[in-house]
Amino acid sequence: MSPWLAERRDLAAQSNALLPVPTLTDEHWRFTSLRGIDFDAFQPVAAPAPGEIAGAILADGDHAGRVVVRDGGAVVDELSEAVTAQGVAFGSIRRLAEERPELVEPLLGTIVGYDEKFAAENGALWTDGVLLHVPAGVRVAEPFHVAYEIATEGAAQQWRALIVVEEGAEATIVEEHLTGLPGYANGVAEVVVGAAGHLTYVVVQDRGDAALHFAAHRAEIAKDGLLDWVACSTGARTGKTRMETRLTGEGATGRLSGVYVVDDKRHLDLDTTQEHDAPNAVSDLAFKGVLLDEARSVWRGVIRVAAGAQGTDSYQENRNLLLSPKARADSIPGLEIDTNDVRCTHGATAGPVDPMLRFYLMSRGVPEAEANRVIVEGFLEEALERIPDERIRTALTEHVMRRIPS
Amino acid sequence: MADLVIRNLHATIAGTDTEILKGIDLEMSRGEIHAIMGPNGSGKSTLSHVLMGHPGYEVTAGEVTFMGEDLLELEADERSRAGLFLSFQYPFAVPGVTVANFIRMAVNAHRKGGPDGEDDPIRIPEFRKQLQEAMELLAIDKSMSSRSLNDGFSGGEKKRFEILQMAMLKPKIAILDETDSGLDIDALRIVSGGINQLVGPDMGALIITHYQRILDHVKPDRIHVLMDGRIVRSGGPELAYELETSGYAGITEEVSA
Ligand SMILES: Nc1ncnc2c1ncn2[C@@H]1O[C@H](COP(=O)(O)OP(=O)(O)OP(=O)(O)O)[C@@H](O)[C@H]1O
Ligand SMILES: [Mg+2]
Numbered sequence: 337m338s339p340w341l342a343e344r345r346d347l348a349a350q351s352n353a354l355l356p357v358p359t360l361t362d363e364h365w366r367f368t369s370l371r372g373i374d375f376d377a378f379q380p381v382a383a384p385a386p387g388e389i390a391g392a393i394l395a396d397g398d399h400a401g402r403v404v405v406r407d408g409g410a411v412v413d414e415l416s417e418a419v420t421a422q423g424v425a426f427g428s429i430r431r432l433a434e435e436r437p438e439l440v441e442p443l444l445g446t447i448v449g450y451d452e453k454f455a456a457e458n459g460a461l462w463t464d465g466v467l468l469h470v471p472a473g474v475r476v477a478e479p480f481h482v483a484y485e486i487a488t489e490g491a492a493q494q495w496r497a498l499i500v501v502e503e504g505a506e507a508t509i510v511e512e513h514l515t516g517l518p519g520y521a522n523g524v525a526e527v528v529v530g531a532a533g534h535l536t537y538v539v540v541q542d543r544g545d546a547a548l549h550f551a552a553h554r555a556e557i558a559k560d561g562l563l564d565w566v567a568c569s570t571g572a573r574t575g576k577t578r579m580e581t582r583l584t585g586e587g588a589t590g591r592l593s594g595v596y597v598v599d600d601k602r603h604l605d606l607d608t609t610q611e612h613d614a615p616n617a618v619s620d621l622a623f624k625g626v627l628l629d630e631a632r633s634v635w636r637g638v639i640r641v642a643a644g645a646q647g648t649d650s651y652q653e654n655r656n657l658l659l660s661p662k663a664r665a666d667s668i669p670g671l672e673i674d675t676n677d678v679r680c681t682h683g684a685t686a687g688p689v690d691p692m693l694r695f696y697l698m699s700r701g702v703p704e705a706e707a708n709r710v711i712v713e714g715f716l717e718e719a720l721e722r723i724p725d726e727r728i729r730t731a732l733t734e735h736v737m738r739r740i741p742s
Numbered sequence: 743m744a745d746l747v748i749r750n751l752h753a754t755i756a757g758t759d760t761e762i763l764k765g766i767d768l769e770m771s772r773g774e775i776h777a778i779m780g781p782n783g784s785g786k787s788t789l790s791h792v793l794m795g796h797p798g799y800e801v802t803a804g805e806v807t808f809m810g811e812d813l814l815e816l817e818a819d820e821r822s823r824a825g826l827f828l829s830f831q832y833p834f835a836v837p838g839v840t841v842a843n844f845i846r847m848a849v850n851a852h853r854k855g856g857p858d859g860e861d862d863p864i865r866i867p868e869f870r871k872q873l874q875e876a877m878e879l880l881a882i883d884k885s886m887s888s889r890s891l892n893d894g895f896s897g898g899e900k901k902r903f904e905i906l907q908m909a910m911l912k913p914k915i916a917i918l919d920e921t922d923s924g925l926d927i928d929a930l931r932i933v934s935g936g937i938n939q940l941v942g943p944d945m946g947a948l949i950i951t952h953y954q955r956i957l958d959h960v961k962p963d964r965i966h967v968l969m970d971g972r973i974v975r976s977g978g979p980e981l982a983y984e985l986e987t988s989g990y991a992g993i994t995e996e997v998s999a
Contacts, residue, residue, distance in 0.1 A: 700848035701822035714838030
């Protein structure tokens with residue numbers, strides 16, 4: 337291992353050793369209990385079985401490159417020749433940290449630090465994941481596809497991603513966390529959108545019924561850059577995802593869309609930030625959730641506007657449909673504003689399907705069950721319609737609607 | 743027997759003792775146009791909702807037959823498929839569902855005839871053609887069909903889209919609850935023209951209104967005055983003119999006398 341990487345792992349390990357496992361008294365963990373989880377029961381699996389994946393939602397069609405990380409390592413690591421010729425680097429981050437350290441060393445661990453328990457643990461223990469580096473001015477039309485899968489029961493998967501779209505570059509990356517065996521996943525994704533760059537980042541969390549899923553995704557967007565970020569969650573027993581956006585350059589835009597359908601006794605916790613550190617930036621967050629059975633969701637979102645970030649335009653909304661009396665959704669919006677001349681708005685709701693709206697549909701001849709589905713789909717559509725790529729939009733719509741009983 | 747027969751219909755707000763409909767009697771058939779007029783809060787919309795199967799009301803007495811069937815036994819969707827239609831006084835927005843998709847879903851639900859029926863979806867080109875014709879009839883701009891139904895629509899636009907749905911579903915009896923309010927003068931003429939074209943041997947209309955104006959375009963055979971949950975007077979078209987000049991005061995006296 338390169339000395340710089342060993343050093344960084346050391347730093348993270350030291351932090352990890354000092355940080356306790358969070359409890360309900362920690363502000364960010366008020367609604368998500370980790371009690372009773374035996375983290376030591378999950379062990380890294382170093383040598384994964386090779387082969388193709390099953391159960392991916394967005395793997396069909398042409399891709400600029402594909403990586404499959406199974407348990408602890410990449411089992412598929414491909415980049416198309418055309419995209420290689422464009423100067424794009426994409427593939428296993430374990431491999432590329434050795435082969436192209438100049439792309440990894442300057443950024444790894446600088447966007448998501450080691451001051452939080454799970455991020456620190458990941459910084460010390462990550463085994464593989466993805467690097468995407470799109471050089472300035474390069475535009476890649478086809479999406480990159482990444483899948484993370486737990487294929488060994490009880491495996492701990494520590495994945496790591498670094499995604500960089502340089503000045504004026506454009507790319508789409510799809511990241512799927514797949515259904516698989518019971519296990520523990522903990523990951524960190526660091527995302528950089530350069531000046532006037534444009535990244536579409538689609539994250540699907542569809543881990544297995546008994547899986548634990550922890551992730552910290554953090555993006556920085558430079559001047560006039562655009563990040564179109566779509567998060568879709570349907571899986572895991574307990575999941576906690578940080579999804580943080582920092583607008584570092586004037587005129588940057590973050591469009592943050594979330595769709596989740598949570599059933600059974602799943603617990604999904606989403607922690608978002610919209611950090612405005614530059615003037616005249618725009619962030620627009622819309623998360624829509626459907627809760628079934630005894631499922632529970634927590635969304636905690638904060639808009640932070642630094643002094644000097646005049647002209648900020650920031651919006652956040654979280655709306656939830658409760659399809660069962662035992663389902664529950666908590667929304668905790670927050671504003672921290674240190675400047676004048678900003679426009680920040682938020683909204684949060686949770687409730688059952690409006691019986692009057694259902695009556696309206698039924699009065700047109702539509703049976704009750706179908707009316708409910710149409711209302712749910714229409715409700716989610718308002719977030720799904722923000723997905724720029726039609727193929728991805730259609731596949732995700734079908735995926736989430738499969739979770740709605742008919 | 744008439745197509746729609748309402749006898750001594752009583753209804754309360756569900757879960758309460760508050761009675762809104764206090765014994766309604768009315769009969770009508772396809773090919774007829776009836777109008778219901780009456781003061782605000784007299785129970786006109788409640789009657790339309792109860793007939794359509796609104797979950798917020800409870801029928802406590804009386805009976806309703808529709809095409810010879812016990813209407814009150816049917817769910818709202820079954821009533822629609824049996825041929826009853828309600829143009830809502832306050833139509834609902836259906837976010838995320840376009841006008842075209844909404845109406846196609848309704849048309850297909852009618853063709854299927856129920857959850858256990860056989861799927862018989864209308865072919866898309868045929869549907870497009872029908873929709874376009876109906877939109878032309880009602881002078882609705884084509885581009886509107888790809889918007890979410892009633893989402894951000896103006897009051898008048900919503901009313902036009904209710905009638906558009908009626909035109910596509912071809913009911914036997916259509917209840918039009920204040921379809922005229924909110925329509926501008928030109929729109930009223932266009933929508934009335936549409937209603938006139940649809941009323942005939944296959945369709946009758948029950949028009950709830952406050953104004954004589956729509957009745958100048960769509961000529962009623964009978965006019966009923968609904969006050970405090972009861973039909974207190976019925977008569978020919980001339981009754982509307984009488985109400986226009988003397989209001990409901992005279993009628994109140996007649997009732998209490
Ligand atoms: N769900 C309800 N909850 C409480 N009151 C109700 C409800 N539905 C109807 N009412 C009351 O019943 C009465 C009749 O209402 P309805 O809407 O049928 O009147 P309307 O004749 O249609 O009036 P308008 O001409 O203003 O449209 C009103 O006093 C109304 O407030
Ligand atoms: Mg009314």
